[in-house]
Amino acid sequence: MIKNIFPNFNFAKxxxxxxxxxxxxxxxxxxxxxxxxxxxxxxxxxLKKSKILDKILLDFESAKIKIYHEIIENEPSPVxxxxxxxxxxxxxxxxxIGIGGGSVLDSGKAVSAMLKEKESVENFLEDVGTKTPSGxxxxxxxxPTTSGTGSEATKNAVLSKVxxxxxxxxxxxxxxxxxxxxxxxxxxISCPSNITxxxxxxxxxxxxxxxxxxxxxxxTDTLAITGISLIIENLKGAVFQGFNDINIRAKMAYAxxxxxxxxxxxxxxxVHGFASSIGGxxxxxxxxxxxxxxxxANRITIELLKKEPMQDDKLNYLxxxxxxxxxxxxFNKKYDKLNSNEFLSLLEIIRINSLFTNKGxxxxxxDKLLENLEEWIKIFKMKRLSELNIKEQDxxxxxxxxxxxxxxxxxxxxxxxxxxxxxx
Amino acid sequence: MIKNIFPNFNFAKxxxxxxxxxxxxxxxxxxxxxxxxxxxxxxxxxLKKSKILDKILLDFESAKIKIYHEIIENEPSPVxxxxxxxxxxxxxxxxxIGIGGGSVLDSGKAVSAMLKEKESVENFLEDVGTKTPSGxxxxxxxxPTTSGTGSEATKNAVLSKVxxxxxxxxxxxxxxxxxxxxxxxxxxISCPSNITxxxxxxxxxxxxxxxxxxxxxxxTDTLAITGISLIIENLKGAVFQGFNDINIRAKMAYAxxxxxxxxxxxxxxxVHGFASSIGGxxxxxxxxxxxxxxxxANRITIELLKKEPMQDDKLNYLxxxxxxxxxxxxFNKKYDKLNSNEFLSLLEIIRINSLFTNKGxxxxxxDKLLENLEEWIKIFKMKRLSELNIKEQDxxxxxxxxxxxxxxxxxxxxxxxxxxxxxx
Numbered sequence: 001m002i003k004n005i006f007p008n009f010n011f012a013k014x015x016x017x018x019x020x021x022x023x024x025x026x027x028x029x030x031x032x033x034x035x036x037x038x039x040x041x042x043x044x045x046x047l048k049k050s051k052i053l054d055k056i057l058l059d060f061e062s063a064k065i066k067i068y069h070e071i072i073e074n075e076p077s078p079v080x081x082x083x084x085x086x087x088x089x090x091x092x093x094x095x096x097i098g099i100g101g102g103s104v105l106d107s108g109k110a111v112s113a114m115l116k117e118k119e120s121v122e123n124f125l126e127d128v129g130t131k132t133p134s135g136x137x138x139x140x141x142x143x144p145t146t147s148g149t150g151s152e153a154t155k156n157a158v159l160s161k162v163x164x165x166x167x168x169x170x171x172x173x174x175x176x177x178x179x180x181x182x183x184x185x186x187x188x189i190s191c192p193s194n195i196t197x198x199x200x201x202x203x204x205x206x207x208x209x210x211x212x213x214x215x216x217x218x219x220t221d222t223l224a225i226t227g228i229s230l231i232i233e234n235l236k237g238a239v240f241q242g243f244n245d246i247n248i249r250a251k252m253a254y255a256x257x258x259x260x261x262x263x264x265x266x267x268x269x270x271v272h273g274f275a276s277s278i279g280g281x282x283x284x285x286x287x288x289x290x291x292x293x294x295x296x297a298n299r300i301t302i303e304l305l306k307k308e309p310m311q312d313d314k315l316n317y318l319x320x321x322x323x324x325x326x327x328x329x330x331f332n333k334k335y336d337k338l339n340s341n342e343f344l345s346l347l348e349i350i351r352i353n354s355l356f357t358n359k360g361x362x363x364x365x366x367d368k369l370l371e372n373l374e375e376w377i378k379i380f381k382m383k384r385l386s387e388l389n390i391k392e393q394d395x396x397x398x399x400x401x402x403x404x405x406x407x408x409x410x411x412x413x414x415x416x417x418x419x420x421x422x423x424x
Numbered sequence: 425m426i427k428n429i430f431p432n433f434n435f436a437k438x439x440x441x442x443x444x445x446x447x448x449x450x451x452x453x454x455x456x457x458x459x460x461x462x463x464x465x466x467x468x469x470x471l472k473k474s475k476i477l478d479k480i481l482l483d484f485e486s487a488k489i490k491i492y493h494e495i496i497e498n499e500p501s502p503v504x505x506x507x508x509x510x511x512x513x514x515x516x517x518x519x520x521i522g523i524g525g526g527s528v529l530d531s532g533k534a535v536s537a538m539l540k541e542k543e544s545v546e547n548f549l550e551d552v553g554t555k556t557p558s559g560x561x562x563x564x565x566x567x568p569t570t571s572g573t574g575s576e577a578t579k580n581a582v583l584s585k586v587x588x589x590x591x592x593x594x595x596x597x598x599x600x601x602x603x604x605x606x607x608x609x610x611x612x613i614s615c616p617s618n619i620t621x622x623x624x625x626x627x628x629x630x631x632x633x634x635x636x637x638x639x640x641x642x643x644t645d646t647l648a649i650t651g652i653s654l655i656i657e658n659l660k661g662a663v664f665q666g667f668n669d670i671n672i673r674a675k676m677a678y679a680x681x682x683x684x685x686x687x688x689x690x691x692x693x694x695v696h697g698f699a700s701s702i703g704g705x706x707x708x709x710x711x712x713x714x715x716x717x718x719x720x721a722n723r724i725t726i727e728l729l730k731k732e733p734m735q736d737d738k739l740n741y742l743x744x745x746x747x748x749x750x751x752x753x754x755f756n757k758k759y760d761k762l763n764s765n766e767f768l769s770l771l772e773i774i775r776i777n778s779l780f781t782n783k784g785x786x787x788x789x790x791d792k793l794l795e796n797l798e799e800w801i802k803i804f805k806m807k808r809l810s811e812l813n814i815k816e817q818d819x820x821x822x823x824x825x826x827x828x829x830x831x832x833x834x835x836x837x838x839x840x841x842x843x844x845x846x847x848x
Contacts, residue, residue, distance in 0.1 A: 006674040008444025013437050016598065019641075020432025174440065217443075218678065226646050250430040254642065 009217030011265055014153055015142070015178045019254065021246050024052065024143065024184040027097070028059045034139045034179075035094025039068045039084070041108045043100040046145060050190050056099075068093075072100065075279070075286065076107040078122040078159050085114045085121070096140045099187070101199070102149030102286060105142045106157040109178065110171050112140040113157070125159060125169040135175035142178040145187045147238070147252040148199025148287050150206060150260020152181035160280055167401075168279035177264070183257055185249035193239050196252075197380035198287030200235045203256040204228065205290045208298070209269035210262035212320050213406040220266040225323075227258035232328055232372075239380060267406035270419075271297045277401035284388050292382040295373040296423040302366055304409040315362075317408040322362045325369030385424045395420045433641030435689055438577055439566070439602045443678065445670050448476065448567065448608040451521070452483045458563045458603075459518025463492045463508070465532045467524040470569060474614050480523075492517075496524065499592075499703070499710065500531040502546040502583050509538045509545070521565045523611070525623070526573030526710060529566045530581040533602065534595050536564040537581070549583060549593040559599035566602040569611045571662070571676040572623025572711050574630060574684020576605035584704055591825075592703035601688070607681055609673035617663050620676075621804035622711030624659040627680040628652065629714045632722070633693035634686035636744050637830040644690040651682035653751055656796075663804060691830035694840075695721045701825035708812050716806040719797035720847040726790055728833040739786075741832040746786045749793030809848045819844045 018026055031038060038060070047053040060067045068091070070084055084107075093115060098108025114121050116136035123129035142152035151157075155176045160168035191199070210216060211224035234242070234251045242248040274297065275289045302321055308314040386392075399416040411419075442450055455462060462484070471477040484491045492515070494508055508531075517539055522532025538545050540560035547553035566576035575581075579600045584592035615623070634640060635648035658666070658675045666672040687696075698721065699713045726745055732738040810816075823840040835843075 006671050006678065008447065009441075011438070011441040011443070013440055014435070016437055017433075017435040019435065023432065222646060222650050247430050254430065 007217060009219070009265075011217070011219055012155060012174050013177050014261055015181045017152075017181045017183060017257070019183045019250075019257070021184060021186050021250065023182050024056070024187060027056060027141070027143070027182060028063045028065065030141060030180055030182070031060070031065055031095055031097065032063060034141075036065050037091065037093055038065055038095040038097060039070060039088055039093055039108075039111065041070050041072055041096070041098045041100065041104050041111070043104050043145070044071050044073050046190060047099060047187075050187075052187065053099075072104045072107045074283070075103045076110065076157075076159050077161055078120060078125070079161075081107065081110045081114055081121045081159060084111050089115060093138055096138050097143065098140070099143040099145060101144070101146040101195075102151050102158075105144060105149065105151035105178075106159070108140055108142060109151065109157040109176055110159060111138075113137045113171060113173070113176055121159065121171060122161075124171055125167075126172060128167055128169050133171065133173045133176075135173045137175060139179045140176075141180040141182065143182045143184070143187065144253070144256070146191050146195060146199045147188055147249070147256035148202045150203060150256050150258070150263060152178055152183065153257055153260030154264040156264075158276075158279075158286070162280060162283050164281065166280040168276045181257070183253050185246050185253045188249050188253055189244055189246060193243060194381075195287070196243065197235075197239045198285060198291045198382070199256070200231060200238060200252060201291030201294055201376065201380065201382070202287035203252075203259040204231045204235070205271045205294050206259035206263045206268060207231065207255070208324060209271060209405075209407070210259070210266035211324070212317050212408050213266040213269060214408060215406045216266045220262045223258045224262045224266070225327075227255040227262070228324055229327055230255040230258075235376070236379070269297075269407035270301060270402070270404050270411055270416075273402045273405050273407070273416075274398075274419075276403065277398050278390065280401065281394060281398065282388070282390060284390075288382065288388065291377065291380065292385065292388070293419065293423055295370060295377055296419045298373065299370050300411065300415055300419050300422075301407060301409055302370070304411070304415065306363075308409070314408070318362050318366065321369055322365035325365035325367070325372070328372040329365070329368050385420060390424075392424060431641060433643070433689075435641070435643055436579060436598050437601050438685055439605045441605045441607060441681070443607045443674075443681070445608060445610050445674065447606050448480070448611060451480060451565070451567065451606060452487045452489065454565060454604055454606070455484070455489055455519055455521065456487060458565075460489050461515065461517055462489055462519040462521060463494060463512055463517055463532075463535060465494050465496055465520070465522045465524065465528050465535070467528050467569070468495050468497050470614060471523060471611075474611075476611065477523075496528045496531045498707070499527045500534065500581075500583050501585055502544060502549070503585075505531065505534045505538055505545045505583060508535050513539060517562055519563050519565065521567065523567040523569060525568070525570040525619075526575050526582075529568060529573065529575035529602075530583070532564055532566060533575065533581040533600055534583060535562075537561045537595060537597070537600055545583065545595060546585075548595055549591075550596060552591055552593050557595065557597045557600075559597045561599060563603045564600075565604040565606065567606045567608070567611065568677070568680065570615050570619060570623040571612055571673070571680035572626045574627060574680050574682070574687060576602055576607065577681055577684030578688040580688075582700075582703075582710070586704060586707050588705065590704040592700045605681070607677050609670050609677045612673050612677055613668055613670060617667060618805075619711070620667065621659075621663045622709060622715045622806070623680070624655060624662060624676060625715030625718055625800065625804065625806070626711035627676075627683040628655045628659070629695045629718050630683035630687045630692060631655065631679070632748060633695060633829075633831070634683070634690035635748070636741050636832045637690040637693060638832060639830045640690045644686045647682045648686045648690070649747075649751075651679040651686070652748055654679040654682075656752055659800070660803070693721075693831035694725060694826070694828050694835055694843075697826040697829050697831070697840075698822075698843075700827065701822050702814065704825065705818060705822065706812070706814060708814075712806070712812065715801065715804065716809065716812070717843065717847055719794060719801055720843045722797065723794050724835065724839055724843050724846075725831060725833055726794070728835070728839065730787075732833070738832070742786050742790065745793055746789035749789035749791070749796070752796040753789070753792050809844060814844075814848075816848060
């Protein structure tokens with residue numbers, strides 16, 4: 001029996017959010033509140049192609065806001081951040097704007113923070129540097145063009161130095177949550193299918209991991225399950241037939257934003273442990289690592305949970321996994337066409353306490369979850385680790401560098417290697 | 425058929441939150457982050473009785489934080505705020521702490537803002553003054569001791585000048601959301617039954633009004649329905665047999681906090697229109713006004729909605745009311761075996777398209793809602809307007825001063841008077 005005790009928790013700020021199609025038009029007006037001397041970071045091509053960037057730059061010119069434009073080509077490194085910061089340190093920058101995917105948004109977050117510090121950002125990275133960031137920063141507006149990282153709602157920027165002794169670590173402070181997020185699905189509609197898929201799997205992974213996190217709380221649970229349901233409903237559509245449907249893109253963007261809130265407050269699990277260890281050694285996009293490992297990592301986690309006594313908190317985690325499996329089975333099919341009879345049978349299921357009164361039911365829906373995750377990985381053509389040119393001889397060092405984070409069970413090195421082998 | 429279009433919306437910040445039994449112990453440590461020169465506002469007696477105040481003051485002394493202690497006796501007026509501000513303006517105050525009910529929390533919010541302005545707060549009140557607040561303020565920590573206003577999560581402070589030409593109006597700015605909220609159900613457990621009841625009805629009213637608000641959005645809907653369900657489950661318990669059950673108090677405190685978030689982002693309706701107009705003329709506690717009018721005001725609103733063509737957005741509001749009625753019928757009875765957060769957010773997603781497929785179902789559950797609200801008002805012994813010494817000859821002026829705010833239908837003066845008469 002699960003104890004129904006309302007838990008203690010902390011919850012961090014979220015940014016002001018302006019959400020919806022066309023909201024990018026508000027950027028100049030919002031920027032004016034902060035100042036007239038601004039660094040704009042964007043990705044290398046997508047915005048340019050869509051001509052939205054030209055329009056934005058013209059608008060800033062009309063508003064007499066000085067824009068220093070920097071292009072972020074890849075996932076950001078400490079050197080990249082230091083270079084940008086050193087270039088602009090004496091220019092009295094009043095605002096940072098990042099418009100792009102996770103790399104751009106994290107770069108903007110780091111630049112906004114480091115313009116207020118005197119040392120290299122490397123000194124402030126978790127597990128790498130020895131300094132604690134002050135939390136001072138230049139105001140930052142984050143504008144996502146993918147539905148994946150949720151960086152527009154998080155307090156950390158992930159930086160990596162890729163290579164044999166590489167790392168992928170966070171610059172983190174509660175104050176680094178962006179001051180403003182403009183989430184406009186029109187900016188996301190041109191996102192290509194493969195990126196939509198890997199970013200969507202990343203967002204899903206963030207939601208699932210924070211949902212079953214050891215640090216989850218009632219508020220993150222509510223938001224996580226909402227986001228999970230939206231991605232179950234809309235990811236296939238966003239990748240395939242509905243890629244230019246603004247409504248589907250909006251729901252994915254909202255789910256991704258929720259994933260940022262939940263990960264910032266509840267933490268993440270083993271999938272993102274791999275994102276850090278593998279991402280520090282290989283130049284593979286973050287979402288691709290998360291996507292390819294999603295099913296295997298959760299299978300091993302679930303196997304370990306099943307070995308625990310089926311009671312108390314471990315049972316609760318299994319029920320949560322089962323619940324997501326249940327959502328897949330019931331919402332994947334197109335729940336907006338459900339009629340009231342179907343709805344009542346759903347309620348009937350819910351009334352069974354909830355949902356799962358016996359081990360058999362729990363295990364059944366956990367299997368459904370894993371089946372559905374595997375189907376996603378298949379239809380979205382996520383490459384196996386070997387196809388991503390990850391070397392088997394690196395498994396040992398990868399495993400040593402992989403943290404279980406807030407995973408519902410801690411994994412041993414052998415268990416971590418088992419996941420890698422399964423997905424090789 | 426309801427269109428399933430994902431809407432545009434804005435969402436404001438929420439404070440850092442530390443939630444749970446015993447969290448008040450963190451107050452001194454959190455305060456130290458902000459400074460050593462601090463105004464503490466509390467109510468007149470409850471904290472003192474519980475000896476918690478003595479402990480807090482001793483802790484501050486040990487930590488060498490200078491505390492200027494002000495006691496707020498009643499709902500705050502502009503004169504009260506100006507007096508406090510003038511007293512402390514030159515003392516280099518670095519932090520404001522409010523520990524109390526809505527009156528105390530709103531006073532703290534106003535003081536923290538007005539210490540940065542040079543004029544009377546009256547000049548900055550909505551519909552009263554002509555000035556726009558700068559948004560500058562001294563950092564503010566809000567610690568509720570009732571589960572009612574949700575002021576710890578809102579961006580406005582309500583001030584009133586009570587009398588014939590009185591008013592009850594808001595000082596409002598996005599920046600006025602408290603920097604930190606400590607929500608500790610142990611501080612709430614000593615709240616007397618009658619105040620628990622009226623505050624609970626206020627919180628419920630805030631959640632219901634923001635849920636059916638013309639300005640509601642998907643995020644406020646998710647949070648509102650979670651809070652509504654928690655209050656349906658726990659209000660009777662908190663008032664009667666479970667008043668010293670920390671778990672019930674925690675759920676009420678969480679619901680109240682959610683009500684602050686939803687009202688700050690979605691706005692309120694006709695019940696809070698009355699809270700403003702009646703509260704400006706009579707010294708009646710805010711929660712008592714909201715509680716006594718909850719059923720009548722919603723009945724008239726629903727009657728007007730029913731007269732509209734049953735389609736599009738009007739139908740959507742009726743479905744939302746019906747959904748709350750459905751929750752009363754299904755969750756009132758004991759849903760504490762459910763992991764309520766998760767299921768409710770699921771239900772919220774299913775709701776619009778599936779729960780009610782015909783007019784009969786909608787009307788049936790709307791009736792259930794109104795029956796349940798009336799039962800609450802009866803068992804909680806909410807006084808009628810006549811028992812609160814409101815004069816019938818004031819109805820005309822009250823009606824003239826009552827705004828429909830974001831009510832799903834706008835009410836005419838006659839319709840507003842009809843509510844007052846029904847509840848006289």
